[in-house]
Structure formats: structure tokens, C-alpha cells
Amino acid sequence: MFASQLKNSVRKSKTLVDKISSPPLAVVGTVAIDAVETPFGKRDRVFGGSASYFSYAASFFTPVSLVAVVGEDFPQEYRKVLEERPIDLSHLHKSEGKTFFWRGRYSSDLNSAQTLETQINVLTKFNPLLKFKKQPDFVFLANIDPALQLRVLDQLEKPRLKFVACDTMNYWIAHQREDLLRVLARVDCLVINEGEARELTGESNLIRAAQKIKTYGPDHVMIKKGEHGVLLFYGAQFFALPAFPLESVFDPTGAGDSFAGGVVGYLASTGRLDFLNMKRAVAWGSVIASFTVEDFGLESLRRTSWKMLRERLAVFRKISKF
Amino acid sequence: MFASQLKNSVRKSKTLVDKISSPPLAVVGTVAIDAVETPFGKRDRVFGGSASYFSYAASFFTPVSLVAVVGEDFPQEYRKVLEERPIDLSHLHKSEGKTFFWRGRYSSDLNSAQTLETQINVLTKFNPLLKFKKQPDFVFLANIDPALQLRVLDQLEKPRLKFVACDTMNYWIAHQREDLLRVLARVDCLVINEGEARELTGESNLIRAAQKIKTYGPDHVMIKKGEHGVLLFYGAQFFALPAFPLESVFDPTGAGDSFAGGVVGYLASTGRLDFLNMKRAVAWGSVIASFTVEDFGLESLRRTSWKMLRERLAVFRKISKF
Numbered sequence: 156m157f158a159s160q161l162k163n164s165v166r167k168s169k170t171l172v173d174k175i176s177s178p179p180l181a182v183v184g185t186v187a188i189d190a191v192e193t194p195f196g197k198r199d200r201v202f203g204g205s206a207s208y209f210s211y212a213a214s215f216f217t218p219v220s221l222v223a224v225v226g227e228d229f230p231q232e233y234r235k236v237l238e239e240r241p242i243d244l245s246h247l248h249k250s251e252g253k254t255f256f257w258r259g260r261y262s263s264d265l266n267s268a269q270t271l272e273t274q275i276n277v278l279t280k281f282n283p284l285l286k287f288k289k290q291p292d293f294v295f296l297a298n299i300d301p302a303l304q305l306r307v308l309d310q311l312e313k314p315r316l317k318f319v320a321c322d323t324m325n326y327w328i329a330h331q332r333e334d335l336l337r338v339l340a341r342v343d344c345l346v347i348n349e350g351e352a353r354e355l356t357g358e359s360n361l362i363r364a365a366q367k368i369k370t371y372g373p374d375h376v377m378i379k380k381g382e383h384g385v386l387l388f389y390g391a392q393f394f395a396l397p398a399f400p401l402e403s404v405f406d407p408t409g410a411g412d413s414f415a416g417g418v419v420g421y422l423a424s425t426g427r428l429d430f431l432n433m434k435r436a437v438a439w440g441s442v443i444a445s446f447t448v449e450d451f452g453l454e455s456l457r458r459t460s461w462k463m464l465r466e467r468l469a470v471f472r473k474i475s476k477f
Numbered sequence: 478m479f480a481s482q483l484k485n486s487v488r489k490s491k492t493l494v495d496k497i498s499s500p501p502l503a504v505v506g507t508v509a510i511d512a513v514e515t516p517f518g519k520r521d522r523v524f525g526g527s528a529s530y531f532s533y534a535a536s537f538f539t540p541v542s543l544v545a546v547v548g549e550d551f552p553q554e555y556r557k558v559l560e561e562r563p564i565d566l567s568h569l570h571k572s573e574g575k576t577f578f579w580r581g582r583y584s585s586d587l588n589s590a591q592t593l594e595t596q597i598n599v600l601t602k603f604n605p606l607l608k609f610k611k612q613p614d615f616v617f618l619a620n621i622d623p624a625l626q627l628r629v630l631d632q633l634e635k636p637r638l639k640f641v642a643c644d645t646m647n648y649w650i651a652h653q654r655e656d657l658l659r660v661l662a663r664v665d666c667l668v669i670n671e672g673e674a675r676e677l678t679g680e681s682n683l684i685r686a687a688q689k690i691k692t693y694g695p696d697h698v699m700i701k702k703g704e705h706g707v708l709l710f711y712g713a714q715f716f717a718l719p720a721f722p723l724e725s726v727f728d729p730t731g732a733g734d735s736f737a738g739g740v741v742g743y744l745a746s747t748g749r750l751d752f753l754n755m756k757r758a759v760a761w762g763s764v765i766a767s768f769t770v771e772d773f774g775l776e777s778l779r780r781t782s783w784k785m786l787r788e789r790l791a792v793f794r795k796i797s798k799f
Contacts, residue, residue, distance in 0.1 A: 264681045359586045362724045383705035395719030402684045434799035474717050475797045477756035
């Protein structure tokens with residue numbers, strides 16, 4: 156299963172065997188059990204978490220190491236979902252206790268989630284110890300406590316990584332700003348929501364917000380705007396991509412994480428960090444996210460073929476050309 | 478003054494003299510005195526109104542007839558602003574009483590205005606009587622009472638117009654829905670704000686909102702999203718353009734009206750209504766609007782040259798290409 160999927164999903168990899176045993180990309184973040192309410196339905200148990208969405212999305216482009224922790228209650232069926240793909244699970248630790256749990260609700264506009272309940276559970280004791288055969292060149296610090304993001308950076312920075320990006324959320328901006336700024340000083344790229352970019356910088360204008368974020372450290376900033384698409388600030392250059400025109404968004408959970416997975420997965424698979432390649436990465440990330448939101452959890456991505464991805468990329472090119 | 482401006486501003490017009498005496502485009506709407514507060518400044522008297530912004534913007538592309546009413550207090554200096562451009566003022570009526578007055582305030586996000594005061598004044602008695610030498614092929618019904626928009630349509634529909642578009646606002650959606658729906662049944666294109674599209678249709682998803690609007694009559698819908706750009710629904714086709722990346726928006730008043738002026742002005746100057754031309758029109762409209770918001774009233778547009786417009790169009794092409 157793994158091998159046949161790889162054949163279809165990993166593009167033009169000359170050193171596939173090496174890549175599988177030592178993926179060029181690693182993500183650290185959460186693997187979670189979610190409970191989600193949207194205007195279109197309710198589900199009490201959904202496979203979620205920032206690192207789950209990221210790694211599944213990235214695996215369309217490249218093998219990826221998932222660095223995370225789960226509890227004793229983590230369902231075998233969720234693990235099997237990850238095993239469908241070229242996702243290295245040797246850094247998916249199992250700890251005593253329960254898996255991180257998040258319960259959220261989306262109102263009718265679907266643009267922002269209301270968190271109803273968070274159970275940190277095994278995350279409280281999570282201390283990622285990284286033992287890669289070969290250090291990945293690309294690392295994504297998905298949304299998780301910035302103190303943990305720092306501990307990962309401490310273990311990875313020598314030799315210098317080729318590209319490290321991170322995400323964060325309003326909670327860390329409000330409650331752990333110092334650690335977050337330490338992370339930002341050490342990453343190449345921040346991937347952040349529109350509202351969080353404003354909250355982090357105190358700037359309501361997103362162009363100014365991005366410029367301010369660059370003074371914190373990152374050379375590049377990606378601002379995710381949901382139905383309004385995404386802005387890329389690449390050094391002094393700028394790119395804007397609209398969102399895929401979806402008539403119905405079923406569940407926005409994981410859209411941002413799978414966007415980032417598509418972006419960094421594509422970058423890792425191509426190994427290039429020039430502006431044009433970064434723009435293409437943003438487009439691929441947007442394509443992946445447009446599928447994620449069409450069902451609960453990873454269910455839509457699991458049904459998504461390369462043909463479907465390519466078709467939507469073509470639509471993206473078409474809708475923004477004049 | 479008029480002629481020299483024309484030379485610079487009207488593009489490739491072979492029948493310029495005819496066009497000036499019988500402009501191919503007419504707009505009906507308001508000419509107003511505004512009072513505006515933004516986070517960056519306050520001005521007690523600003524030349525405003527939907528038809529003023531529209532006609533000034535459209536005049537970069539084509540001569541335009543302005544159909545509106547002003548009061549006895551309408552300043553001569555405002556009239557002179559319109560006279561700078563190829564704007565036919567023979568349908569700008571002067572009535573007893575005071576000019577339409579609007580006072581509004583923008584909060585820090587600049588995305589929506591709070592109306593503090595409206596004095597309808599001479600608009601209460603406005604009954605546009607159109608006596609064109611030659612009926613314009615293109616008509617824009619700018620934001621004004623839909624009953625007035627209907628009266629204009631009644632005078633213009635025979636022979637069939639080539640293209641008629643309209644704008645509206647939340648007040649008419651809430652209080653004069655029947656008349657508004659009668660207008661929509663008779664226009665080719667609606668140009669509307671994001672929030673108003675949702676209010677008009679009861680659909681929070683903008684793709685569905687546009688589809689619903691098309692069932693009311695218009696073949697085409699343009700949804701203005703401020704800092705998030707604009708969506709064009711052209712029959713069954715779709716186009717999305719991001720906003721020009723402005724670090725500071727000084728005063729958003731008139732952005733939507735000058736967007737529409739750029740769009741319909743460009744269409745009228747080219748005479749073509751195919752999808753590609755409509756996309757280009759949307760881009761030109763966005764260019765014009767990006768200048769409007771850089772100062773109070775028409776002040777920024779008055780300083781804007783064709784060279785500046787062309788430079789921004791090139792930026793638009795660049796920022797959305799991948």
C-alpha cells in the first residue's frame with residue numbers, strides 16, 4: 156500500500172529509497188482527536204491535529220517525518236490513515252495518558268472557529284527527542300506551544316537547515332509572546348492567519364503587518380485569509396492568490412495546516428526556494444486546502460487523486476489570469 | 478483645459494468629437510457633499526457622491542454623461558473639478574434646496590463606513606429627464622434610490638442598451654427590496670459589496686450569493702471585497718483579482734464607485750463585452766480605486782496620470798502571476 160501510493164504521489168524523486176528512510180521534511184505539531192460542529196453537521200470524533208493535516212498534505216509531494224505525541228487511546232485506525240502515505244512515523248511517540256483533544260464550532264460564515272474545549276493531555280509532558288539518520292533539510296513547526304518549537308530548533312540547527320517555517324495561533328500570541336518571538340527570530344518563514352497577523356503586530360493593514368513580522372526575523376511571510384485566499388511576502392516581493400471558488404465549505408478545520416503541508420511539501424520535493432517556486436508552492440498549498448475543507452478531518456484528502464489536484468491547479472491559473 | 482485633458486486621457490478614440498457631444502456612457506447617481514472621519518484625519522467638506530466618483534474614474538477611458546442633481550449650495554469649485562475631465566454636465570441639474578449630504582466615519586480596519594448623518598435634500602425631488610442627442614450604449618446606475626434607477630431605465634431601454642450595470646447599498650436592500658429586484662431584472666451586471674451581496678441573498682458563501690443574484694436577472698456579477706480584491710462572475714465563468722497591496726488606505730470613500738467607473742469606462746471605450754475584456758476592465762477598475770483611497774475625495778485621482786495607472790496595472794499582472 157505504502158509503496159504503491161508513493162509511486163503515485165511522490166514526484167520525480169531520483170533517490171526515493173533514501174528519501175523514505177530519511178525524509179527531507181519533518182513536521183512537529185499536534186496529533187489530535189477533534190470534535191467538530193459546523194452548520195452542515197457534527198462529529199464527535201474526528202482525526203485532527205496540526206501535524207496530522209500537515210504531514211498528510213505534504214505527503215502528496217514528498218516523504219515526511221511526523222514528530223508528535225499521542226496517548227494510549229489513540230485509535231489504530233487513525234494510525235492506519237497516516238500509514239497510507241509516505242509518512243515516517245518513527246517520531247510519533249506514544250505516552251501514558253490521553254491524546255490531545257479539541258472541540259470547536261464554526262458559525263455560518265465558517266471563517267473562524269470557536270474553541271469550546273481543549274484537553275492538553277499528553278502534550279503537557281511532550282519533549283520531542285529527534286534522532287534522524289540524516290537531518291531533514293526542511294522543517295515545519297506546526298501550531299504547538301512555542302517552547303516546544305524552540306526545543307525542536309535547538310536540536311536541529313546544526314548543520315544549518317535549508318528552510319524552516321512555522322505557524323502559531325492567537326493563544327500563543329496572547330500568552331506566550333516572548334517564546335513565540337524567539338521562534339520567529341530563528342525561522343525563514345511564518346505561515347499565519349489574517350486575524351493572528353493583526354493580533355501579533357497590532358497592525359490592521361496586512362501589508363504593514365507582514366512588514367513588521369519580517370522585522371521579527373522571517374524573510375518570508377504567508378498570510379492565510381480563508382475564503383479570500385493567501386498573500387505571500389517573499390523578501391521585498393509580493394504575490395496574492397485568490398481562494399479556490401468553492402460553493403460549499405463543509406469543515407474548515409485543518410485548512411491552514413494542509414495549506415502549509417502543500418507549500419512546504421512542494422518546496423522540499425523541488426528543493427528550490429526562489430520566488431517563482433515559492434509562488435507555485437503557495438498555489439499547490441491552496442489546492443490541497445481546497446480539498447481538505449470539503450469533508451470532516453482528512454476524509455476528503457484521502458479521496459483526492461493527483462489528477463484532481465492537477466485539475467484544480469489549472470483552475471487556479473485560469474481564475475487569476477487576465 | 479478640457480481638450481488637453483481629453484487628449485491625454487481618452488484612448489484611441491477615432492470619433493472623439495462625436496463622443497464628446499454624445500458620450501457613449503452615462504451614469505446616474507448622487508453628487509454629494511461629504512464629511513468624513515478616518516483614523517488618519519477628518520474633513521468637514523469633501524466633494525463626494527456615487528456619480529461624481531464614477532464619472533471622474535470613467536473619464537480616464539471615455540467621455541461620460543453625468544446625470545444627477547445638486548442644490549443651490551453646490552460649490553463652483555466642485556463643478557470645476559468635473560470640468561477638468563471629459564464629463565458632460567448637461568444633465569447635472571441644479572434644484573432649489575441643498576445638495577445631498579453624507580457624514581461617515583471609518584474605524585481602524587477601514588473596511589466599512591459608519592453613517593453618522595444623511596441629508597437627502599434635493600434628492601427627494603429628483604426626477605431625471607434624459608434628453609440625449611444620441612442615446613449612450615453604456616449606462617451605469619450608481620448607488621441611489623432604486624425607484625430612480627427604474628425611472629432612468631424606463632427612458633433608456635428603447636432601443637436596447639448595449640450594457641447596463643448597477644450598484645446599490647444595504648439601505649435599499651433592507652427598505653426597498655421590491656424596487657431593487659425590479660432593477661436587477663433589467664440590468665446586465667450588478668456591482669456590489671461583499672457584505673451587501675450576503676445581505677441581498679441570505680447566502681454567506683459568496684459563490685452561492687453570486688449564483689443567486691444571477692437568478693434575479695444580471696448575467697454578470699462583480700463582488701467588491703475591499704482589501705481582499707474583487708470577484709467577477711461572468712456568466713458561468715469566474716475570475717478573482719486581489720487588491721492592490723497598499724500600505725495605507727487613507728479614506729475608502731468612493732472606492733467602489735471609482736472601481737465601477739474604471740470598469741464601465743473601459744468597457745465603453747473598447748466596446749467589447751467578452752470575458753477577457755471584462756477581466757481587463759475589472760483590473761483597470763481596481764487600479765483606479767487603488768488611487769482613490771489614497772486621499773480624501775477625488776484629490777488623489779486628480780493627481781493621477783496615465784503613466785501611474787499603467788504602472789499599477791503592470792503590478793496587478795505581476796502579483797497574481799505564478
